[in-house]
Each structure stands twice: as C-alpha cells, then as structure tokens.
Amino acid sequence: MTATGVSGGAFPWGPALLFCPADRPDRYAKALERADAVILDLEDAVDPSRRTAAREALAASELDPERVIVRVNAAGTDDHDADLAALDVTPYRAVMLPKAERVADLAGLRDYDTIALCETAAGVLAAPDLARHDGVIALMWGAEDLVASIGGSSSRRPDGTYRDVARAARSAVLLAAAAAGRAAIDTVHLDIGDLDGLADEAEDAAAVGFAASACIHPSQVEVIRRAFRPSEEQLRWAQEVLAAAEEAGGGVFRFRGGMVDGPVLEHARGVLRRS
Incomplete structure (x- = not known):
C-alpha cells in the first residue's frame, strides 16, 4: 500500500469503509464483499472479555490485505500491545489508531500505514502534527468520543444535525489532513435507519474533499457510494x-x-x- 492521501498519492480505497467487529469472523468476508474496504475492529465493537478471541480470529483470517484496515486499541493500553502482536502475524498493514492525541502515540506503528483517528479534544488539536507524521496516510474524526472527552452528552441537535463543536472538529481534521497532503475520512452515521441523513452528510463530505466515509452497516455502503459518485x-x-x-x-x-x-x-x- 503506497498511497499517502489526496495530494501525496491516490487514496488506496473507495469511499465506503465498513466497520466489522473483529470477534465476528463469520462476517469478515461478507463485509469485505459489500464495501470498498473493511475495518476489522478490535476496539469499541468488541467487549473487552472477547478481545483475545477477536485477535485469534484476526490472526486466522485470510482476506485481501489490500482492502483490510484493522482498528487496534489506543496507544498506551495493554490491549494495544496485544493487538499489534496479533497483527504482526497477518499480512494486514493498514491500521486505524483510535484516540490519537500525540505523535508519540504512533511510535509502535512504524511498519504500518496508519489512519489517525482524532476523536478527543486533544486529538483534534494535534491533528496537524499527526497528519505530518511519515506513517500516517489519512486522518479520521469521531463525534461521540469527542463530545465525551469535553464533558458533553450529545454530538447532535434534536433535528439530527451536528452541534457546532462537532462541525468545528470535522473541519479542523479535514483541513489538517489536506494541509499535509493526506486523505480525510468522515465519521460514521450512527442512525442506521436514517439513510436520507446519511446521504446528506456523505454528499457534503464528497463536496468538501473527504476521500471516504466510514459506516457501520452494509445498508449504508451504497448510499455513500452514490453520494461520492458524480452525477452525469x-x-x-x-x-x-x-x-x-x-x-x-x-x-x-x-x-x-x-x-x-x-x-x-x-x-x-x-x-x-x-x-
């Protein structure tokens, strides 16, 4: 995988990146078949009691390594080190690092193409430094962890639109990525049934320069693809x-x-x- 973002090279995947719990190997191939790339998630999607089983499933899997991203646990945790040990025996070399907040968090990922997930106040403010790190190929932002990190309780208004702090973080991460010649990935739309809202957000993401949107359900994939695909x-x-x-x-x-x-x-x- 050689891409380094919109300015430094072509983004290596299509616009729809689908999360899949790493403790559900029965879903791996199906998720990859439906999406442009699959994000095998060892972090939030997996109960801590099942992370050892998730790592074993990851190590035993045989997917196209060019279309697999693995979300490991945050740097500085015991789970992070165990995740990297499991990842080391696989052919997968694209990693998503959650709660990235400083360049030092990337120290153990020298052998990987890294997506730095800026989803805390510190992470958003550090986005320019993270984006310039040699191993980083993209930045992504996250709304829910961000709001939690500043003591809030909701990233969205009652009408479903993002509150100003989330919009500011989204723009900050996009600008930091672009300034460093990296790609930016828009965050997930958690309301699975709200395909119209997802379409609006994905269309906006494409219009302002995001390279892709992450998603959590196969029904969201084609909505994102349509949003990123130019009309005739x-x-x-x-x-x-x-x-x-x-x-x-x-x-x-x-x-x-x-x-x-x-x-x-x-x-x-x-x-x-x-x-």
Whole structure:
C-alpha cells in the first residue's frame, strides 16, 4: 500500500469503509464483499472479555490485505500491545489508531500505514502534527468520543444535525489532513435507519474533499457510494470545462456565462477523480 492521501498519492480505497467487529469472523468476508474496504475492529465493537478471541480470529483470517484496515486499541493500553502482536502475524498493514492525541502515540506503528483517528479534544488539536507524521496516510474524526472527552452528552441537535463543536472538529481534521497532503475520512452515521441523513452528510463530505466515509452497516455502503459518485451532469460539466480550458490556452476565460480560473479547474479535476 503506497498511497499517502489526496495530494501525496491516490487514496488506496473507495469511499465506503465498513466497520466489522473483529470477534465476528463469520462476517469478515461478507463485509469485505459489500464495501470498498473493511475495518476489522478490535476496539469499541468488541467487549473487552472477547478481545483475545477477536485477535485469534484476526490472526486466522485470510482476506485481501489490500482492502483490510484493522482498528487496534489506543496507544498506551495493554490491549494495544496485544493487538499489534496479533497483527504482526497477518499480512494486514493498514491500521486505524483510535484516540490519537500525540505523535508519540504512533511510535509502535512504524511498519504500518496508519489512519489517525482524532476523536478527543486533544486529538483534534494535534491533528496537524499527526497528519505530518511519515506513517500516517489519512486522518479520521469521531463525534461521540469527542463530545465525551469535553464533558458533553450529545454530538447532535434534536433535528439530527451536528452541534457546532462537532462541525468545528470535522473541519479542523479535514483541513489538517489536506494541509499535509493526506486523505480525510468522515465519521460514521450512527442512525442506521436514517439513510436520507446519511446521504446528506456523505454528499457534503464528497463536496468538501473527504476521500471516504466510514459506516457501520452494509445498508449504508451504497448510499455513500452514490453520494461520492458524480452525477452525469457534474461529470459532463467537468469534462467540458476542462476541454474549454485547453482551447482557451490558459488564463481566465468565460464558460456558460461564468468566469473560470484555476480553482474552478481544480474543482473539475476533483469531479473526474471521484468518477
């Protein structure tokens, strides 16, 4: 796996990354079949009493290593060290580190391509430093642990939209990733039945530059894929405006009644990348 993000190389996976509890090996292959990549979760999805069994299942699994991410437990915990010992005997080399808060947390992950999960107040503030670390290929943010870390009780308003602190964290992590040439991954939508809300959030994620969205149920995968896939109209616009730029020979030009300059052309190229 050689990708280093949107600026440093192509994102190695498609837009829909599906979590799967690592203590449910019966679901591994099915989850991978449904999604662009599977995140085998040794942390929050697994009861502490079952983590040893989860590691054994992980070590025995035989999935496509190019499409597997393993979420280990947080640095500094006994579970973290045990997770890395189990991971070492597998071919999987993409790791998600939860509650990443400082560069030192990445010290044990030198042999892995790492997604740093910024889901605490300290983690969000450290996002620029984490993103610049050599082993980090992407940042992800998390809403629920973030709000818990600052003493709150809800990341969303009654209408389902994110509260301002969550929106600020989301933007901060996205900007930190982009500034370092890394990809950014949007967090999960916990209301499985709210596919319209998921679609709105995934469409926004694609529009502002996230490379992918994580999800927790197979029914969310295609919603995310559709949101990240440009419409025929968007694709046609991108192709036509780039063709017009070639004909114009450089500089600002007029296209369909509007002005086109460098940033607009970058938007068009972004549409083509997502296609």
